[in-house]
Amino acid sequence: METSPSSYLPADASATLFSATSTDYSTTVDSPQPVAKADRIQTIDLIRGLALLGILMMNIKSFGYVWSGFINIVKHPESTDFYTLAVVDTAFAGTMRALFSMLFGAGMILFLTNKPEQGQGPTVADYYYRRLLWLVLFGVFNAYILLWSGDILYFYGLCGMLLYPFRKMKPGWLVVMAVLCIGANYLRNDLWYSGMRENRTGYLEAVKLEKAHKKPSAKQLEAKTAWENFEKNFKPDPKRDAKLVKERRSGYGTVFASLIPNNSGAESWGVYFGSWDMLSMMFLGMALLGWGFFSNKLPTSTYAVALLVGYGLGFPISWFFFRASFVDWLQNAGQVFDTFRVDPFQLYDLRRGLLAVGHASLLILVYRSNVVPWLMKALTAVGQMAFTNYLMQSIICTLFFNGYGLGYFGKLAYHELYYLVAGVWVFQLITSPIWLSYFRFGPFEWLWRSLTYWKPQPMLIRPKPTAETALA
Template sequence: METNSIDTLPADDSHAVNILTPQPVDKADRIQTIDLIRGLALLGILMMNIPGFGFLGSGFIALLSKPEGPDFYAFAIVGTAFEGTMRGLFSMLFGAGMVLFTMNKQEQENGPTVAEYYYRRLLWLVLFGMFNAYVLLWFGDILFFYGLCGMLLYPFRKTKATWLIGLAVLCLGINTIRTEIWYGGLRENRAGYLEATKLEKAHKKPTEKQKEAKAAWEKFENNRKPDPKKDAKELKAMRGDYGTVFAHLIPRNSESETYGTYFGTWDWLMMMFIGMALLQWGFFSNKLSTSTYALTLLIGYGVGLPISWFYVQSQVGWVQDPGSFVDTYRTIPFQVYDVRRILLALGHASLLILVYRSALVPWLMRALTAVGQMAFTNYLSQSIICTLFFYGYGLGYYGKLSYYQLYYVVAAVWIFQLIISPIWLTYFRFGPFEWVWRSLTYWKAQPMRRMVDVA
């Protein structure tokens, strides 16, 4: 998913640096808790992406049709506690990072303006997203969307937090209305199907409108049924060489970027606006009281987890019997998705900050912070590692692992990145992809080696 503010970030105001020439922020001037939370989100998002890398999509139908066993339990745990929350945190931090990027720069009489640096940075991010999708072949890339949505944030960089929350609510409302319009059409098709079926059983002729609704509902149900021939074609293509996988994924990548831009923009912007507001309130920069973080944790988990469990159960009902599901719910239960993930995202971030303050596991906090500081590199390296492990031009494990076994791969990638990231940053100022991005943004090669550790 879905990377976030993966650029360098300055520390709080007391550590602000008067920069005469725009440049990346030094390690000593970063806000550690932002890197820390970003590190958690970066690792956590792989839990949601891993099925896309290596699990046949139709497998979810079998998994949810019989809700028992290790596959379903893995799905239920990840779905209840983490689905959407890591991408939510990433989006929040991206919004915060966009503000910090502009705060860290001063206008120059000669040379590019802050706005030019800002948009240059995002244009490169869009291209990196296309690289991730069309070269690394990860159809679940989010860099492309973050670059596009980030371009809309600049005019709001100085907007007050309350207005930012209002904008987030507006985005949520637009998403809600659009979903209800779609679900309302589905319910109409279902009602027409039932009416047409009843008339046909009574040897009466349905109206043209009822026939159209019946056909639309039957198409909807048929599209949800497993197709062995389609699955076999999918497996053969994904286990092929690079050219075969590339050709197979071109339509999917194009559809994903088009669909995501059209339907996902309000989702991304909602979380980014929330992140910008939370930055103003000092939430991400560890400025609030311990009791505030503890209360946020209790509310986030206490309210978010029950709602999230209802969401997972709704997914089961949706797969097992969509007709009964639509007949039962006048409003689609999946509308709770954004509310639950906001609550859980804030709960996860609060828990992490409380652990950070307690100094219980300093080694883990340092490792997560390093992962977050190298989030851009780590995000793209997840694409490289997972495509090489699952796709045919690598080890070819696509479709060979059970759902729960996918998380063994996740754990291995986590361990690798938690070990490598702090070691790398001992010798270098940036991750390799961060260095490329910064050098392109400032149109000047940035110093890479760490001559003196100022931390």
């Protein structure tokens, strides 16, 4: 989030919009600049803080766990690892990134709104695209220097560039755009699933003919080979896993050589396959901001209904999704194709959208109740420093798991990964408010803003002048 016009502020907070002093980025200046702390929409930072912390619950798997371990987990549903997996994936998988994407779309609107155009120099659009180009480069840094395979900054920067033409679109049409993006993703996945079902059918026919000592057709043999190659992905490969663990526990050069092909492929794959995913949630976030959902402007009853609908529908759908698209998939992928004519994964956007709205509604209701103000303040600070905290998670986790740090990759049981998650949460919940009591921005936020506006931004918070100092 970069600016917060009064039209997006809750009624009880609109008075703070123009309360900044000359030492706090006066909002009456004529040139585009970062938003003052007093002008920020607290609930947006609050929800972003929740999303930022929640993303680590999902990312921790890729940071420190061998993928084939999940095959063993789903075979032992009585284990602590399985219960951990079930709770985390059912309640949070995809939803935190959905919230993060929604808020990214909302932030685009806030960045562009009420920023004055100058007669000379860069336009607001120039600042907007410069901001996103730097974000892309930060993503490259995260993937190729910090060596985090699951970076999203690169994709967000590219997707954000596509949002600019839609900045003035009405919320209803933005929802239509979100649905179209989901539909494009749905169609692409359905084409793949239909092709795999054909391979599965050809495989079964070929096996049946071979058992009857008959020769399958060339098409059936081709389908059989394709299906068998696909099934290899679900069989543990101890040699491959041992090689991976050895590489990840080695020095930086070895880890770099091991991950770069994967990271490069992930960046390319994500642009082609993941853009519809991210754009759909960004459009939805723009619409929700326009309706006042994220800015705490709706009645309490509206948030309560959103919570009940989001959780009431979202959790049952999510449990079915977890069982069909993860547990059953890993145990017997062929049975999934034999049972479902449509891929159960097609429920992904519906379940995560419902749960994301439910999570956000719950958080806003807790915020309004003033039950745990210390936690709300800490989460808001985490959200205000989301860029720094996101990159800090990459730094902490890569140093903890990779060999040029502590070398814990592949050493922890699945549920033990969440001890580290809890530790990072506590660290960021404590340090973020402390940092912001002395500084205007997190360190990476400061760097990003300074690069965007192409001038160093004031960092230290100067105390407001008292009567004594004013007369001195």
